[in-house]
Amino acid sequence: MAVLQRLPQNRTLVLLCLLLSALWEAGAGQIRYSVPEEIDKGSFVGNIAKDLGLEPRELAERGVRIVSRGRIQLFALNPRGGSLVTASRIDREELCAQSARCLLHFNILLEDKLTIYSVEVEITDINDNAPRFGVEELELKVSETTTPGFRIPLKSAHDADVGENTLQKYELNANDHFSLDVRSGVDGNKYPELVLERALDREEEAVHHLVLVASDGGDPVLSGTSRIRVKVLDVNDNAPVFTQPEYRVSVPENMPVGTRILTVTATDADEGHNAQVTYFREKTPGETSEVFELKSTTGDITIIKNLDYEDAKFHEIDVEAQDGPGLLTRTKVIVTVLDVNDNAPEFDLTSATSSVPEDSPPGTIIALFNVHDRDSGENAFITCSLPENLPFKLEKSVDNYRRLVTTRSLDREQFSFYNITLTAEDGGNPSLSTDAHVLLQVADINDNPPSFPHTAYSAYFPENNPRGAPIFSLTAHDPDSDDNAHVTYSLIEDTVQGVPLSSYISINSDTGVLYALRSFDYEQFQDLQLWVTAQDSGSPPLSSNVSLSLFVLDQNDNAPEILYPTLPTDGSTGMELAPRSAEPGYLVTKVVAVDRDSGQNAWLSYRLLKASEPRLFTVGLHTGEVRTAQTLLDRDALKQSLVVAVQDHGQPPLSATVTLTVAMADSIPEVLADLSSTRSLANPDDSDLTLYLVVAVATISCVFLAFVIMLLTLRLRRWHKSRLLQASRGELAHVPTSHFVGVSGVQAFLQTYSHEVSLTSDSRKSHLIFPQPNYADTLISQESCEKKDFLSAPQSLLEGEREETFSQVICFFTIYLLASLLK
Numbered sequence: 001m002a003v004l005q006r007l008p009q010n011r012t013l014v015l016l017c018l019l020l021s022a023l024w025e026a027g028a029g030q031i032r033y034s035v036p037e038e039i040d041k042g043s044f045v046g047n048i049a050k051d052l053g054l055e056p057r058e059l060a061e062r063g064v065r066i067v068s069r070g071r072i073q074l075f076a077l078n079p080r081g082g083s084l085v086t087a088s089r090i091d092r093e094e095l096c097a098q099s100a101r102c103l104l105h106f107n108i109l110l111e112d113k114l115t116i117y118s119v120e121v122e123i124t125d126i127n128d129n130a131p132r133f134g135v136e137e138l139e140l141k142v143s144e145t146t147t148p149g150f151r152i153p154l155k156s157a158h159d160a161d162v163g164e165n166t167l168q169k170y171e172l173n174a175n176d177h178f179s180l181d182v183r184s185g186v187d188g189n190k191y192p193e194l195v196l197e198r199a200l201d202r203e204e205e206a207v208h209h210l211v212l213v214a215s216d217g218g219d220p221v222l223s224g225t226s227r228i229r230v231k232v233l234d235v236n237d238n239a240p241v242f243t244q245p246e247y248r249v250s251v252p253e254n255m256p257v258g259t260r261i262l263t264v265t266a267t268d269a270d271e272g273h274n275a276q277v278t279y280f281r282e283k284t285p286g287e288t289s290e291v292f293e294l295k296s297t298t299g300d301i302t303i304i305k306n307l308d309y310e311d312a313k314f315h316e317i318d319v320e321a322q323d324g325p326g327l328l329t330r331t332k333v334i335v336t337v338l339d340v341n342d343n344a345p346e347f348d349l350t351s352a353t354s355s356v357p358e359d360s361p362p363g364t365i366i367a368l369f370n371v372h373d374r375d376s377g378e379n380a381f382i383t384c385s386l387p388e389n390l391p392f393k394l395e396k397s398v399d400n401y402r403r404l405v406t407t408r409s410l411d412r413e414q415f416s417f418y419n420i421t422l423t424a425e426d427g428g429n430p431s432l433s434t435d436a437h438v439l440l441q442v443a444d445i446n447d448n449p450p451s452f453p454h455t456a457y458s459a460y461f462p463e464n465n466p467r468g469a470p471i472f473s474l475t476a477h478d479p480d481s482d483d484n485a486h487v488t489y490s491l492i493e494d495t496v497q498g499v500p501l502s503s504y505i506s507i508n509s510d511t512g513v514l515y516a517l518r519s520f521d522y523e524q525f526q527d528l529q530l531w532v533t534a535q536d537s538g539s540p541p542l543s544s545n546v547s548l549s550l551f552v553l554d555q556n557d558n559a560p561e562i563l564y565p566t567l568p569t570d571g572s573t574g575m576e577l578a579p580r581s582a583e584p585g586y587l588v589t590k591v592v593a594v595d596r597d598s599g600q601n602a603w604l605s606y607r608l609l610k611a612s613e614p615r616l617f618t619v620g621l622h623t624g625e626v627r628t629a630q631t632l633l634d635r636d637a638l639k640q641s642l643v644v645a646v647q648d649h650g651q652p653p654l655s656a657t658v659t660l661t662v663a664m665a666d667s668i669p670e671v672l673a674d675l676s677s678t679r680s681l682a683n684p685d686d687s688d689l690t691l692y693l694v695v696a697v698a699t700i701s702c703v704f705l706a707f708v709i710m711l712l713t714l715r716l717r718r719w720h721k722s723r724l725l726q727a728s729r730g731e732l733a734h735v736p737t738s739h740f741v742g743v744s745g746v747q748a749f750l751q752t753y754s755h756e757v758s759l760t761s762d763s764r765k766s767h768l769i770f771p772q773p774n775y776a777d778t779l780i781s782q783e784s785c786e787k788k789d790f791l792s793a794p795q796s797l798l799e800g801e802r803e804e805t806f807s808q809v810i811c812f813f814t815i816y817l818l819a820s821l822l823k
Contacts (some may be wrong), residue, residue: 341428556650706713
């Protein structure tokens with residue numbers, strides 16, 4: 001019963017605890033932080049683990065993460081330290097513009113309990129924006145009659161910051177005519193106005209330049225400026241003003257009619273139509289009005305009647321100047337008539353120097369002289385002058401003395417001397433003048449290095465040049481003089497192919513001529529790069545360098561070299577085989593040649609220089625191919641001798657020749673038979689021929705019997721070696737033919753020319769030349785041997801066709817013995 005009474009009390013206690021826990025969670029669900037804008041990425045914002053009542057390691061275990069709807073994550077969690085950090089740059093102006101407070105809201109989710117916490121971060125403003133005006137320069141127009149107190153609204157500045165960091169005040173630069181007044185609007189913004197404090201005068205100052213500065217209240221203070229240009233508009237408040245209150249002019253009595261003696265000038269401080277001035281002469285009776293004339297537009301006064309000094313010594317002219325609206329002013333012109341001038345000025349040269357260094361400073365005294373005139377008054381008023389564009393001027397000294405001094409440094413290379421003409425002119429009319437001449441020499445200093453006309457040079461010379469021959473000439477110019485202009489030349493040390501440059505080229509130090517110290521060969525190298533130094537003899541000496549490229553030109557110094565046909569090393573003459581059945585154009589052989597020169601010196605052409613019967617053969621001009629020109633006849637000689645010339649296109653051309661022996665027969669036995677018959681006819685007294693033939697026949701029979709015995713032996717052993725032969729058939733198929741047909745001690749060789757078979761023969765020796773298998777049938781006659789390629793004999797042996805192969809081998813040795821017999 002007591003237990004039942006305690007149950008309601010325990011339940012009430014549990015409910016009370018749950019309620020307090022919920023209230024605590026509700027109070028703790030709102031977390032607030034504050035962070036300034038523009039802080040670096042990863043900066044600390046707050047200890048989120050501590051505020052959630054968790055350890056840093058529990059953030060990852062309980063799945064704590066940020067839940068935000070924004071596209072850009074501005075904050076991130078640092079699971080190690082349990083802190084909230086910035087994830088990117090935060091700009092308060094981009095997020096909240098001009099709002100007084102900038103609050104960012106996001107949620108923190110605890111995934112294990114599905115609990116959401118609200119986080120609020122306030123972004124505080126920093127002074128990162130200066131006030132800016134909409135226009136950098138503003139032009140205002142104000143009339144000069146505007147009364148003081150006139151207000152002109154100005155463009156306002158804008159500051160993106162808030163609070164104390166936003167725009168606080170305007171300031172105007174100090175001036176005498178304008179002040180600044182700032183008014184506050186209902187929106188709290190400040191609007192500047194320009195106030196006219198003092199009346200404007202366009203003639204005093206036509207344009208006023210002001211600077212308006214807007215400043216904020218940040219630390220440090222940032223500001224922006226706007227330039228204000230106030231243009232004062234004109235009114236006609238000024239009358240014309242003459243440049244002189246009274247004009248005086250003196251003229252000689254012999255002044256010709258029509259001469260302009262004076263120009264009066266009046267200026268109006270206004271502008272436009274208000275400043276257009278017209279001149280008028282006040283009419284007064286008398287002679288003066290008939291002597292002079294005034295131009296209304298220019299103010300020129302000219303003589304219209306001859307003057308007479310005895311009649312009137314001076315004249316007075318009243319002149320009025322009036323602007324467009326009608327304001328005017330007056331002046332007086334007094335013309336004094338003078339007697340004529342009859343004495344010219346005179347020079348008295350006190351001292352003068354004849355030479356001055358070109359580096360003399362400005363103000364150096366060249367001459368001191370006195371000039372005077374024996375007339376009086378204006379006739380004795382002397383003005384001295386120099387020709388224009390001279391580096392001299394005249395300075396007045398005491399009394400009538402004047403000094404001639406330099407105005408700038410002289411340059412001897414531009415002008416080595418000056419013939420200075422001093423002109424003294426008096427004030428008479430017509431004035432009289434006298435000239436004095438001062439001859440000044442400019443002494444040289446070494447202020448110019450030698451210079452080459454070009455920055456780089458290229459020279460060409462032929463190979464095989466004689467040693468010591470000049471190949472190029474360089475000239476450097478030094479505008480100085482004497483020793484300062486004496487130029488010496490040298491080569492900058494260098495190596496060419498590991499050899500000092502000085503062993504190839506030398507230069508004359510005085511003339512700049514380059515000499516070749518050795519004979520150059522184009523086939524060894526084609527160009528040479530070097531640097532030449534030109535140095536003067538001044539103190540200190542000056543120098544300059546220039547690059548020179550020497551190119552060796554090829555000469556025709558190499559004759560063509562014949563590569564094919566090559567003469568046998570034993571001195572015998574090669575023989576080519578042409579069947580009598582060959583059609584016209586049949587390729588007999590080809591002459592191959594090269595030339596070690598280059599260009600057209602290496603262009604080769606071929607021609608038939610000499611032949612036993614020139615009508616039978618032709619030679620390709622550019623290919624060197626020897627072909628039959630017509631069908632061969634039975635009456636044509638068996639042996640034809642051809643001399644082919646190979647010539648290049650050099651100047652002069654060089655050439656080489658090769659002698660070809662062409663045997664015209666359809667088979668080698670036929671050749672041998674014809675050669676034997678020819679030899680018999682040529683040597684009828686050779687009594688030993690029969691003996692040689694008998695020995696040859698006996699030798700052939702022995703050889704034939706030996707091969708028959710060998711063939712029988714091979715047939716007996718064939719039955720137990722068939723597998724071995726089959727296994728080795730694939731390997732031997734790739735063995736070069738030369739491994740089977742080479743015979744040591746036999747004077748025979750294989751010719752690789754792919755078109756023809758060559759047979760060499762002369763009175764002493766006879767050789768058979770076996771080419772590739774294109775024309776193998778021309779070597780072995782059909783009657784003596786079957787049409788099988790001798791070079792394929794090893795392959796036939798491996799495939800079981802040994803009978804035919806041995807027959808061909810026998811034929812080969814037979815032919816070889818016959819050829820040996822014919823030697």
